[in-house]
Amino acid sequence: MIYIPKGFAHGFQTLTDNCFLQYFMSEFYSPEHASGVRWNDPFFNISWPIKNPTAISEKDQNWPLIKRI
Template sequence: MIIESTPLKDAFIFKQEPIEDERGYFSRTFCRKTLNTYGIEFEMVQSNMAFNRYSKTLRGMHFQKPPFSEQKIVSCLQGAIYDVIIDIRLESPTFGQWFGTMLSKNNMSSLYIPKGFAHGYQTLEDNSSISYMVSENYTPSHESGIRWNDEAFKIDWPVTDGLLVSDKDRNWIDFRRDIDGIR
């Protein structure tokens, strides 16, 4: 497993190193020892999966407020997604910045998302399946979000027309008006 930095403090991309032969391949997707060498302490308490029938499906930008903030390791097992994170840690040198990367079955990469980040993605192919390893139990009373097209961030999504977005994700209030909502 290869770990690469992103432009956002404490967020990383994990790339698999498959060992192949005539049967197929074997690849490590998680190694606590390797993560620890990068200062990442991750204890998985939930494993979640999302299936998206159509390309141009957009989910996010989601996060949980303290004390239930969560780390995530997100992988695309089938299809392809454009995965986006926003650093919403007020004390962070990269506060308010976003980063996006393609995750796909073919590139065998995962995105590590630390606590204090909002997360969302847009599907680039029909029938895309996403796997999440999560460090905290889902706590509805602490769920929050940022609208996918909030002008405070100007995220450069691959597609902006004809999106399939839930009413909840479409109606998060402006981030700058709700900055206390991240605490």
């Protein structure tokens, strides 16, 4: 289990097939209030284990780069 405080950015990548992820939020999910940054933004210099993921949501693919926020 990992705790992510309210308002903190977070991301994850599963390294096995058939992974199950469950998370809890402090409020009901409200898509119109969601925000984020692109998962592969060069600014963060994250060395993702899988360079070209095959399953990533359209929403996550389309977040802006941090320099555009």
